[in-house]
Amino acid sequence: MEPFFNLTLNELEHILGVCGKEKFRARQLFKWIYNKFVLDFELMTDIPKSLRKIFKEMFSFTFLNLESMERSKDGSTKFAFRTHDGYTVESVLMPEEDRTTLCVSTQIGCKMGCRFCVTGKIGFIRNLTTDEIVSQMMSVKKLTDTTITNVVFMGMGEPMDNVENVIKAIQIFGSPYGLNLSKRKITVSTSGLIDTLKTIPQNLCVIAISLNAADDEKRTYLMPINRIYPLETIVDFARSYRPDKRSRITFEYVIIGDINDSGKDAEKLADLLSGVKCKINIIPYNESKHISFKTPSDEKILNFQRILLKRGYTATIRKSKGQDVSAACGLLGSRYLEV
Ligand code: SF4
Numbered sequence: 001m002e003p004f005f006n007l008t009l010n011e012l013e014h015i016l017g018v019c020g021k022e023k024f025r026a027r028q029l030f031k032w033i034y035n036k037f038v039l040d041f042e043l044m045t046d047i048p049k050s051l052r053k054i055f056k057e058m059f060s061f062t063f064l065n066l067e068s069m070e071r072s073k074d075g076s077t078k079f080a081f082r083t084h085d086g087y088t089v090e091s092v093l094m095p096e097e098d099r100t101t102l103c104v105s106t107q108i109g110c111k112m113g114c115r116f117c118v119t120g121k122i123g124f125i126r127n128l129t130t131d132e133i134v135s136q137m138m139s140v141k142k143l144t145d146t147t148i149t150n151v152v153f154m155g156m157g158e159p160m161d162n163v164e165n166v167i168k169a170i171q172i173f174g175s176p177y178g179l180n181l182s183k184r185k186i187t188v189s190t191s192g193l194i195d196t197l198k199t200i201p202q203n204l205c206v207i208a209i210s211l212n213a214a215d216d217e218k219r220t221y222l223m224p225i226n227r228i229y230p231l232e233t234i235v236d237f238a239r240s241y242r243p244d245k246r247s248r249i250t251f252e253y254v255i256i257g258d259i260n261d262s263g264k265d266a267e268k269l270a271d272l273l274s275g276v277k278c279k280i281n282i283i284p285y286n287e288s289k290h291i292s293f294k295t296p297s298d299e300k301i302l303n304f305q306r307i308l309l310k311r312g313y314t315a316t317i318r319k320s321k322g323q324d325v326s327a328a329c330g331l332l333g334s335r336y337l338e339v
Contacts, residue, residue: 001060005134005170006337008171020180021057025051027164033061034178037141047265062091062131064139070325078325079140083108083132087125090332091136091155093144094321101150104136105332106166112191114223116212116254118157119333127162128290133169137179139335151181153188154208156332160193163200170205189252192229194237202243208250208281209234214268222259231272237274248277255301256285257294266307273313280308280315290337 012026028047032038039061041052060193064081067088071077076094081188083089092103108125110117118174137148151173153159159166166188173181186205197207211234213219219226238249253269255261269280282305285295296304301317 002058003131004029004059005062005138005172006129006131006168008168009120009175010171021051021054021055029055029059030175030177034172034175035180042276051122055183061138061173062135063142064132066139066143069143072321073323074321076321076325078332079136079143080239081139083128088333088335089128089132089136089156091140092321092332093140093146093148095146099149100146102137102140103150103152104133104155104156104169105155106133106153106159106162109333109336110157111161112158112210112223112225114210114225115190116222116256116285116291116293118331118337119288119292120157123335127165128157128161130165130172132166134172137173138314143258148179148293149181150185150190151187153186158191158193159188160196164194167200167204169217171265174205184247187250191223191225192234193225193235194229195327197237202241203247206247206250207241207254209238210254211251211269212254212256214250214265214272219247220259222254222256235272238278240271248279250281252281252283254283254285255304257296257300259293261296261300261304263303263307264316266304270308270313271312278313282315283318284320285329286320288331288334290334 005057009026009030013023016026017023022039025252032044038044041056044052067080067082068081071076076092081089087108089105089108091105094101107127107130109122110119111124112120153166170186173179173186174183183203183205187208188205189208189210192209212222216226216230219231241249284299284301285293305315305317
């Protein structure tokens, strides 16, 4: 049986074509499954009965097993799912006034070893399949009956290190016959694997690059990947990034107490990004018992933002979500360090 969540619309059309079926049946299946969330082939009334029977034998739906569901006092929920081979994958649902965002994981563990990130401490275990990435969305929908309006690839793992599966998942989330999320509602966050970023279509999704320092020495200390893709390479890429007139690249800046939170750091960042069409998202570091870094004071965070605003940048401070259930940025995967 073919796992349905593994297939993009094009792949499904191809499979049906090879089996001698009409291609438009693929669009019908996508609509029923992703749009109407009907997974029982018997209920797909615009498909002939004989074909429904064939589809039932052809396709399976993989829902990840729910291990735990922890609700934060701020309304977000962390889901821990168990994979078929016994690993745990975490996803976070964040309802806000005007949107509901799902943060999905792309790998179990991560190779990048960013010093401020719990997932980085686990090391790399394996990539998630397309099926497992899409299944996080479908499992959360099934459990909560929520309409998810935005997806961010900011959970466990470096999405660009599992690029094929991530692109397929984006195509499934973005298909007009399926979940129909526009590219502005899908964000991929990366530590800056520029060679891979260059290979993906610029208009596929919003790109966020995790910067976290404005000089190479500090960035290499925080993010070893900086040895391969230093700041100059990242800024050059950002300058050439022009998917359309309205889009701009986002830089994320995890601000850590006494590490990268000074006024001098902010000025350096403003100098570094001079002339780059971008948005800067300041993310106050979320403390973890596994890492000795500290969250900066509110005063320092606001001062950092003030400097960037004064220098003409769009700079926002991201509200931390789910900190009390280790669902916030950089905290996913804590359970691997506790066994
Ligand atoms: S911040 Fe992202 S890229 Fe860095 S170790 Fe954590 S999961 Fe990996």
